[in-house]
Amino acid sequence: MNNKFALRALLPGAVLLSLLAGCDSKKTEAPPATTEAPAPAAVEVEWPAITSAVKKDPAVESRIDELLARMTLEEKIGQLVQPEIKFLTPEDVKQYHVGSVLNGGGSTPGSNKYAPLEDWVKLADSYYNASVDTSNGRIGIPIMWGTDAVHGLGNVIGATLFPHNIALGATNNPELLKEIGRVTAVEIAVTGLDWDFSPTVAVARDDRWGRAYESWSEDPEIVGAFAGKMVEGLQGKGGSETFLSNDHVIATAKHFIGDGGTLNGVDRGPTQGDEKELRDIHGAGYFSALESGVQAVMASFTSWDGTRMHGHKYLLTDVLKGQMGFDGLVVGDWSGHSFIPGCTAVDCPESLMAGLDIYMVPEPNWKDLYNNLLAQAKSGEITAERLDDAVRRILRVKIRAGLFEKGAPSTRPLAGKKELLGAPEHRAVARQAVRESLVMLKNKNNLLPLARNQKVLVAGDGADNIGKQSGGWSVTWQGTGNVNSDFPGATSIYAGINEVVSAAGGKATLSVDGSFKEKPDVAIVVFGEDPYAEMQGDVGMLAYKPRNPADWELLKKLRSQGIPVVSLFITGRPLWVNREINASDAFVSIWQPGTEGGGVADVIFKNAKGEINYDMKGRLSFSWPKHPDQTPLNRGDANYDPLFAYGYGLSYADKNTLGDDLSEDGPKAAEALDVMEIFNRRPMDPWQLEIIGFQNDVVPMNSNTVKASSLMIQAVDSEVQEDARRVVWNGAGPGQVALSVGNRQDFINYYNSDSALVFDVKVDSVPSATTYLRLGCGSYCASDIDLTEKLKGFSGQGWQTVTIPFRCYPDSGANFGVAQPPAEYWTQVLAPFSLVTSGELDLSFAKVSVVKGAGKDIACP
Template sequence: MKNKASFITFSIALFGATGCAQDADSQASTSEQIWPKLPTVVPKDQSIEDKVAALVNTMTLEQKVAQMIQPEIRDVSVEDMRRYGFGSYLNGGGAFPNNDKHATPADWITLAEQMYQASMDDSLDGISIPTMWGTDAVHGHNNVIGATLFPHNIGLGAANNPKLIEQIAAITAKEVMVTGIDWVFAPTVAVVRDDRWGRSYEGYSEDPEIVGKYAAAIVSGLQGRPGDEFLADNRVISTVKHFVGDGGTVGGDDQGNNIDSEQDLFKVHAQGYVKGLGAGAQSVMASFNSWHGEKIHGNKYLLTDVLKQKMGFDGFVVGDWNGHGQVAGCSNESCSQSINAGLDIFMVPTKAWKPLLENTIAQVKSGEISEQRINDAVSRILRVKFRAGLFDKPSPANRALSGKTELIGHPEHRAVARQAVRESLVLLKNNQKLLPLSPNINVLIAGDGAHNIGKQSGGWTITWQGTGNRNEDFPGGSSIYDGIKQIVSANSGTAQLSVDGTYQTKPDVAIVVFGEEPYAEGNGDLGNLDYQRGDAKDLALLKRLRAQGIPVVSVFITGRPLWINPELNASDAFVVAWLLGSEGNGVADVLFRKANGEVNHDFKGKLSFSWPASPDDTNLNVKDPDYAPLFAYGYGLTYSDDVQLENLNENTSPQAQKRQSLAVMQGSVKSPWSLSLHSDGEAIYMDSNTASLNSLSVRTTDRYIQEDAREITFKNDNVAKVQIGHAFPNDMRDFSDSASTLTFDIKLNSNLQANTKVGINCDAACSQGVALGKVLTAEDIGIWKTINIATNCFAQDTDNMAKVYSPFAIASQRPVSLTVSNIVFNKNTNDDERYTCNK
């Protein structure tokens, strides 16, 4: 590697190294020095305090607890809102009005209006308090078709432009307000320490300083600044999340355990709260993770003693998707521990909201929860509602921006998103100064990300995991290919789109767009950072093009730094595009010159995450001892740099080369597969949270985390099949030996039928599959059971696993209901745990 001195870090220092946890005796004595009292940027308004106190004094216990319950739109009706008067409700990722992925802005407004009017109707619950709708607008109003989608946080961190970030947040607030929604679950201020974490792209940086600056900017953009449009008609309530330490769990394990010292918990992981709350954020979301083994949702020291008392936060704390159910001694339906710890609002999707409400009321009556604690929680909720003007504003359908659908995806908003794309791109390699390209050449645009707006946008895009989307789901958006074609065609060049890299006329250059498939929390965790481990199909494409004498520009779509040494070696230029959102045309703005030969837009992006030198460099952060990245924090070339990147080491560690397991469905269905329904000769793909076809239905449901299981119902005597598969075969010979198994978790919801079968590459009835009656009995109804079936049971259907089109399917010709999760291929399963088909 030449010019090694240029591979340096910006001088943005971390606040300290990870240390040992303090013992309980020292905790109280040190907390006074660690956690600051935040400045009062939103002073107490005595008239609001008087209104809050007066209202609380008139409320019944049931009315108070209802303010603390936040159900989800798939599991609560307008009549439920009228009866109970919930303080808030939410739409989870992938949930839409009328359960319609293509719900229009008018549909969103209609539901907001209905819920608001029901909350104000006192005929059943005896009180009129406006409800709030909360939504995950984490890179634009990302649940709504046609909205402007900005780069995910990791890309914005590379841009390092807080003023631009505040502008993005203000635009997001406007588009959210158009649909009648009051409250946004953003910003995420996680400081990511281990890039295996599947939520790495939700972090701005591994450096707390950037995270702190961005937290203040996002909160100011969403809410307005105190004294300047604060919570005005074009602003929403913001949520700083997830308190605290979610980016520092051991092994990058989602919802795992953070074992940092209290000093490092503050200096590394809490700076987003210092700056975000310092900008006036009105809500904080508790984190799924534990701190030294104690779930944050039940940690009184952090939620109450630190956040509310020491730091002086006077807004409310909301839970995260049944996170209270993970607290020791709790369930989704009952958790006094969380309320006593300082949680003010239970986020309780599924029908668990009703028993939770009833149990909480009973716990107050029994003294298990004090009424003082309830009054405090309700006062915090009402304080924010009064500050946000919800008692004075018109109903959602009649607010200032409501229904102004021209603001959804407005050209000015898209222009800002396009600027963010340009500024977030990071140039890692530009040998022989291949870039910028002339716009009048013959360009081949290849790779499965070239013309794929869903892939370039990543998770939290329309659907929760960002899967199941097509380009037509992004009206007004542009793919990377769209932008290239527009520039080249306008300058008498040609643009050939070919995913597999074939062409009719040899191009002057190939731009290959590839990278990670979309994923969200729980589903993106990795074992190591080796890109396409065991299946380097993108590398093969790069090598094939270069072997034909074609210069190659790689554009890498990713939610985190990954080990890509082979792909770097096979590229003449290499650009990290991150997860760029709906405005793919911003990439071409930077890759191509102007017609007169001048640079159009130079690269501005700099790495806000260190880049690994090996697949095992998973916990690699600037200022760490023995810091040795491939590209250091802050690295990023510009067109004025003349840096030649020599061939890099392509050897992986023995551990990285092993493939001991392969996930087919863990939380979501894994790439490249999709779930489809087959019945009566018809087939449909499941691209939302529910799907039905004739005699068959499938819906997502929760087991451990949000939507990590699939409930399958065969309704009659017609042959039907649910299949996970792909149009092209997958080589799975790693799992063809006698000790390998297809492993899955299953719960019978009804009596099992004799002809219900599981199979691989099976026909409509899975006739060559394994009958579930071989591994399950009537006694298993209602309980989860792990099944291990030897893969050689399916050898006749799979050609010894060399060509697997469908790694998992269940078929039945009789009515039956069952739920499956955690579908994995494993090697070396113990003999006594493996069903071997009597072979």
């Protein structure tokens, strides 16, 4: 298929007749539209017939027939249900005949972030042994455990973490992807797990999407070339002895289909484009993955043509399983079936009938889904034919994976081998990936590569921060709340630089704020995006920290002192960084390099002989914006005008043509926004979430749950996973939760525009003492509004929206005027949203924003 994808690259937007050769399935009528999104016009589209490297084996099919004939209805239903380890016991596995289990991002045995390898294998054994128990007439079908190892085994401390997909796309090296897949499979096998929910084969078309970094490219060329190789690395070569052997695992192509085409880059939204675009752009990764014999496909949260993918019979059954010949299993995504109109997380027969084979149901009440499916199968609402087809597919994958013969996880050849987790040879592969993924955008006066024996200042908050350089899906789901010690064996950017420079007789000095006592020969500044994952990573525009110019100021400060500046930019997507590029002599996108930060130093420094050590090989697989609102921006677009085009990247032999005069007007676009988001699924940059107890213990929220002396806060669900925060005050003394920032912010434009603070709140236990909404500009500068009665009125009413006009904040602090804060106050806001009480209170909040005009005609509380 790769030659066909190359042709696609030469003819962007064209229909590739070669891709369609041999197809005979046509769609003549589009599914009915809903009010969710306008339906694309119905067109005739032919999908390819795929020949898989894994052929159907009559002996396997006969074995499945024999098992199906013996299975009870209860045993069949159990194969369809995939709970989360937090809510599944071995006894549950036995009682409900559970066929598979998962651990979500950041979910670990015993909810212990630092669970040792032995705990993973022990839990895997307990589930397996329960599943194969044949007492009371049970057949004993082995369970399989799936995990999100999207850039290495991210949930397990000490594993090798590779650069994220956006970085790998810049390598243009499909064979490297195969090796990364192989290494990932080995480290998964060490834990005793069977199944990787990877690779993500999305073609991200709007860089505002929080999962853009999980995509190899905006263009199907690279995605099509990479997907099959990654599957081969994970599973082994289809049709050979390596296929799903003891050092390989089941792979999953996800998320079917079109997740990268979501409207406005909003996660889980409607996929844009007609069916031809769905095939030619978003289908590329599935075509090569299916050719390589991928055994699982995960359905997308998105919708197309007005229908959610978890209920899209035409695409799941007619196209994927029918025309393209996929004979593996289709697994759902994190209760994705509940998005189907009329469905809930525990009641959705429509999804199975549409073509889903396994329900991913991470809710604590997953047993209700089992019981409902059982009742629906008995009533005929779920047909026997569809039920048997789903179970047949699950059994086929389990038999192909050898789960009936491999035995308990602890007995398998690689299980528990600590020396393989983060092994030096595995880290060497990751380090190669780092070296090949770096994209140099600017190199004024050929500053790079640097001589090793210099005085080097290493600055920026990403310099010695392995969590930041690793990004999302790293130890925790969002990649937040980690410290360097959470990555044993890893190397930070600074550590890699220090090793190279010190060995050559130079001196590397770490100084996050850029201060120094001895003037350096060169400054290397490492900065960029903080970690994020799905949903919480969505942004409204592509300006890099428009309201927080601290990194830009640092670059300018160093340059003003006559120090050459090298910028190493950590990012999960192309961003508008014109100001930072102008303030740099050299600018390199290092993406999110993972645990092997030493690979950066390999490239930016010369070798011991003073020659190029490794050249800059990375080339952009995503177009780089010229303006912060220039999105979507993709190769082949009409009026395509990026700052750096798809395929751009300087090598050391190339002449730099970039000056210091790029337009710096981008922040004006941010200032002109009618809505300033402060919290949307997560604190939005530059805001940070913290709690302050009565003992003056300030605790930043850097994990799912944190506690102070008089309150605690935890991530909870409102509309989607962990998009809200629950705060519980214990009444021991004054406690405060605040969205705050270190540098004062200018709100005068909002204050003068009838703005209001708007947020959602749910009260589960009424306040026992006066509770204030506080707007603050420092320790002795605050304005409070009494929300006690309003909160009492919300008790038991579910989620409510609160709108507080800025004009309502009263005189209450040293810097405030007689009736209201003076205009000067609104230029020094530090905490636009805080809740303070001395009593007991249990509430949750979500969606905190400042909205222009929202305060007009709204009465004060």
